Amino acid sequence: MRTLGSTSIIFDLDGTLVDSEPNYFEAGRQTLAGQGITDFTWADHEQYVGISTQETLALWKERYGLTAPLDTLLAEKNRRYLELARAFTHVYPEMRKFVELLAAEGVPMAVASGSSPTAIEAILAGSGLDSHLTTVVSADEVAHGKPAPDVFLEAARRLGAAPADCVVLEDAAPGSAAAHAAGMRCIAIPYVAAQADDPAFATAGLLLRGGQAEFTAQSAYDWLAGTTPAS
Template sequence: MSTFGAPAVIFDLDGTLVDSEPNYYEAGRQILAEHGVPDFTWADHERYVGISTQETVARWKELYGLRAPVEELLAAKNRRYLELARASTSAYPEMRTFVELLAGEGVPMAVASGSSPLAIDAILAGTGLDTYLRTAVSADEVARGKPAPDVFLEAARRLGADPADCVVLEDAAPGAAAAHAAGMRCIAIPYVAAQADAPEFATAGLLLRGGQAEFTARAAYDWLVRTAPERPR
């Protein structure tokens, strides 16, 4: 039992727990180049941060007039991403410390991500975070991806937690919107600094405008303790 009533903590994966966006960008850049789009930039990629891979690929098909079916593009991008992710994905050190701190307090934890189940499993195993994060929900497993609340609500259901008792950690505006829609508190750590003023982040209980450079495990833990709802004795 934690000192703050053991709320559940739900983590977004990409850009929140691990620095995987460079791999997503490179996978997307390679796939688009193979389909006749040679000039996909990091700035282009940033527009899709926080959006599920399936929705991203669907938008590419429309925007670039790609002839391949969405399913084919999605499978190719996922394959390429997994190759890159297995070779090099690192967890943010303070996030790892935070996960370990919460695990020591017996806090239920889950991952809720727009990535595929295979990608989630590969990254958690590769970083060793699967030791602590054994519950994971992919947007592929629910009806709607972020900014809909489905992945967070499903994570809460699997943890046996009331959504009102859950705290979400998110790096992207759609994820912050999804947490708010789910009725959950949110610690927002914007991956793209220029998006820190997005209205979706204004709903977060704690907004760290400096992103991962500003996040510390101890400060996040102290915020949880300080803001925990009072429990009946």
């Protein structure tokens, strides 16, 4: 009998498993510069952490008055991002340990991300995480991105798991809200420390205000073991 019983784990990708935000920032900065917007900063980027690329670009079109078609901007940003991601994406060491710990016990796992399928595949393959994380759902494959629960519910469906048996790991408030809406427990690891007081994070079963600096594979596993109903 597994210590974690029927628990399944669903990982967000960007900012949770890997620190891909610097690559997203640079891809976005370059894309906007190509449209004549040259003052995009990291602080600007932080406002869009946890929001899908397509939704981010739709907001940029309105905010910056971009005239290029959304599809053109999306293709441009994705191209630039993939070039950066394939060159290097940092995997959080404790997250890698956690994935390996869960894999050793046979815990079902999935990735549910706002990134495109191509971007998810590139990161998982380049990091070697694809050997353990074979169930993958992109927001491009569902009707609504986070904070809607669609991507997490589809991940649970593909795992053959009941939503109530799923635990989501998330770094962003929209993702925490999506997990709650899906009826799933959540371990929240805020990427942006200043957002830890966002009401969406208050719904998390475990909130690590210190972000990745506070996360350890063993403590997360122990929390899961301590909150898993006896079977």
